[in-house]
Amino acid sequence: MSSQAIATIIEMIESLPAATQEQLVEYLQQYIAKLKRSTEAEIQNTEEDITENKMQIPELSHDVADIFNPNLDYPIWSPYDSYEAAHKLAQMLEEDKKAQ
Amino acid sequence: MFEAQRFPYLQRYNRAGIADFVPHLPFTLTNRELNLDVIGLLDTGSSVNVLPYSIGLHLGKIWEEQTTIMELGGNLSRIETRGVILSARICNFPSVKLAFAWAKTNNVPLILGQMNFFHEFDVCFYRSQLAFDIRPKSVIEN
Numbered sequence: 600m601s602s603q604a605i606a607t608i609i610e611m612i613e614s615l616p617a618a619t620q621e622q623l624v625e626y627l628q629q630y631i632a633k634l635k636r637s638t639e640a641e642i643q644n645t646e647e648d649i650t651e652n653k654m655q656i657p658e659l660s661h662d663v664a665d666i667f668n669p670n671l672d673y674p675i676w677s678p679y680d681s682y683e684a685a686h687k688l689a690q691m692l693e694e695d696k697k698a699q
Numbered sequence: 700m701f702e703a704q705r706f707p708y709l710q711r712y713n714r715a716g717i718a719d720f721v722p723h724l725p726f727t728l729t730n731r732e733l734n735l736d737v738i739g740l741l742d743t744g745s746s747v748n749v750l751p752y753s754i755g756l757h758l759g760k761i762w763e764e765q766t767t768i769m770e771l772g773g774n775l776s777r778i779e780t781r782g783v784i785l786s787a788r789i790c791n792f793p794s795v796k797l798a799f800a801w802a803k804t805n806n807v808p809l810i811l812g813q814m815n816f817f818h819e820f821d822v823c824f825y826r827s828q829l830a831f832d833i834r835p836k837s838v839i840e841n
Contacts, residue, residue, distance in 0.1 A: 625715040676807050678771035678800070681746035684780070685814035687769050688747055688798035691782050692815060695796060 703823070703832040704790045709738075722824065722831050724811065729786040729794070730758040737809055741822060741831065745812030749775070750799035754809060755783060760801065771800055779803045792835050795819045 612620055678684065708720035722741040727734055735757050739748075749771075755762075760783050767782035780800040787797045798815050811817075823832045 621717060625717055628715050676749070676774055676810065677742050677745045678747055678749065678773050678775050678810075678812070679744055681769075681771045681800075684769035684771055684782075684800055685746045687767055688782055688800065688814045691767055691784060692796060692798050695784050 700837065701792055701834045703821075703834040704792075705830050705832050708826070708829040708831070720829050724789065724833070726787055726789040728754070728758060728797075729788065730760060733758050739809045739811040739816075741816075741824075742810045742812050743817065745810050747771070747810075747812050747814045748797055748799045748816050749780075749807060749810035749812065750783065750785075750801045751805045751807050751809055752801070752803050753805050755799075755801045758785060762801075762803065765801060769800055771802075775800075775802055775807065778807075789820070789833065795835070 612623060615623060706722070706724060709723040710718050711721050711723070712718050723738045724741055725736065725738050727736050729735075735754060737754060752762075762781065765781035765783055769780050769782060770776065771778075771780055780802045782798060783801045784796055784798050786794045788794045796815075797811075797819070819836055820833050821836055825831060
């Protein structure tokens with residue numbers, strides 16, 4: 600990318616409020632990560648997504664949910680609804696208690 | 700009844716470098732004569748406690764000897780997990796037995812969930828103050 604293009608981007612970002620700047624940086628990081636992983640066809644889809652979402656960026660600070668891009672994977676480690684596993688652990692604890 | 704101990708939320712950064720505060724609890728895990736100071740994430744939505752693989756190994760647990768195999772939800776559904784029991788000591792409270800789903804991966808936080816961390820401890824969150832209080836469960840006598 601030319602230095603002129605970089606300067607333009609910096610100028611655009613600096614014109615935004617600080618909170619929005621941080622969200623925009625996160626958004627761009629996700630976008631670039633997506634670009635690196637995607638095929639050419641997926642890149643085209645992503646560009647369309649970004650274009651559609653561009654108008655929402657200034658409003659991100661008002662709605663946290665908009666920060667999340669539905670096209671990206673986010674690690675959710677919490678094992679929700681794992682009741683069978685919970686019952687197994689409870690049984691282990693009961694057996695351990697009896698053994699003592 | 701024990702007096703509640705207060706802990707601060709700790710600052711944490713995500714992959715994008717954005718910071719937030721999360722309820723992380725420092726405590727000590729013990730298996731026989733082996734001790735390890737760890738930090739657990741208080742996760743009221745998690746059905747179980749989750750133990751990263753390396754911590755189990757540090758505490759002398761042997762994967763092949765754990766016979767209780769279980770399946771978890773979320774990202775952990777793709778990872779093999781087995782049940783283990785360890786002793787845990789928080790502040791000056793009496794040690795308690797905690798049962799963990801021991802995951803065969805290190806790419807997971809140590810999670811303190813409903814079974815059985817929240818069975819053993821009463822916790823009150825004060826997000827607005829970036830702090831939480833914790834104490835052993837109240838025993839109700841009939």
